[in-house]
Amino acid sequence: xxQAPPEMHEQWILRTELLWAFGVGVFVAAALSTIxxxxxxxxxxxxxxxxxxxxxxxxxxxxxxEHNLGTSVAADGSVTVRAIAxxxxxxxRCIAVPSNRxxxxxxxxxxxxxxxxxxxxxxxxxxxxxxxxxIHTEFTRTGDLLMPCHEFCGLGHSxxxxxxxxxxxxxxxxxxxxxxSCAQ
Amino acid sequence: MQSERVENSELDEVDxxxxxxxxxxxxxxPLGTAVLAGSAVALLVLGYLLIYLLxxxxxxxxx
Numbered sequence: 001x002x003q004a005p006p007e008m009h010e011q012w013i014l015r016t017e018l019l020w021a022f023g024v025g026v027f028v029a030a031a032l033s034t035i036x037x038x039x040x041x042x043x044x045x046x047x048x049x050x051x052x053x054x055x056x057x058x059x060x061x062x063x064x065x066e067h068n069l070g071t072s073v074a075a076d077g078s079v080t081v082r083a084i085a086x087x088x089x090x091x092x093r094c095i096a097v098p099s100n101r102x103x104x105x106x107x108x109x110x111x112x113x114x115x116x117x118x119x120x121x122x123x124x125x126x127x128x129x130x131x132x133x134x135i136h137t138e139f140t141r142t143g144d145l146l147m148p149c150h151e152f153c154g155l156g157h158s159x160x161x162x163x164x165x166x167x168x169x170x171x172x173x174x175x176x177x178x179x180x181s182c183a184q
Numbered sequence: 185m186q187s188e189r190v191e192n193s194e195l196d197e198v199d200x201x202x203x204x205x206x207x208x209x210x211x212x213x214p215l216g217t218a219v220l221a222g223s224a225v226a227l228l229v230l231g232y233l234l235i236y237l238l239x240x241x242x243x244x245x246x247x
């Protein structure tokens with residue numbers, strides 16, 4: 001080692017490591033700043049909703065009973081979608097939503113853990129029995145979007161998918177009860 | 185001990201690298217490592233930024 005050049009000395013190695021650590025630090029700070037900036041200015045946040053629901057009595061519950069599933073528009077104009085993820089289908093199979101309008105998606109499971117994503121959007125969540133999975137989003141593209149189950153839930157998992165039909169504002173006409181489905 | 189000495193001497197015979205040449209090469213090795221690691225990380229960061237700015241952000245917010 002006595003013949004090693006000065007560059008090989010520990011001081012030089014330390015200097016290189018510190019420089020590298022500085023570069024990594026700059027990147028981490030930039031990434032965190034970007035996340036913080038988009039969270040504060042654009043509302044980009046991970047969905048966080050802890051809400052219990054009895055998975056054994058979903059069909060008896062007021063909210064996730066069969067007659068209450070699908071898209072409904074409240075008197076204040078807010079749009080809420082309620083759906084059940086069950087082995088091996090989503091109920092309803094097709095969900096109608098308006099474009100360029102804030103939509104609240106609420107999902108529950110009566111059996112096992114499911115997951116879902118809506119293609120071309122950032123909607124992506126797990127649906128865990130006993131909890132309500134809730135996401136707020138705004139659909140900007142009209143047309144049919146695929147919503148598959150993305151958590152293996154059994155032998156029929158690959159057949160478990162639904163359609164999200166994003167309608168233009170003039171096409172989105174709920175009935176007198178405030179409900180709208182893909183058939184309308 | 186005897187066998188160890190024999191093994192070492194065999195290795196010395198195989199290793200024909202000149203000390204000065206080794207030092208010359210080793211002078212540029214840290215730079216090469218930094219360039220290689222830097223390029224790999226820079227590509228990774230670039231990919232992350234492109235996906236974040238061109239795909240994730242235009243898709244709109246969820247929360």
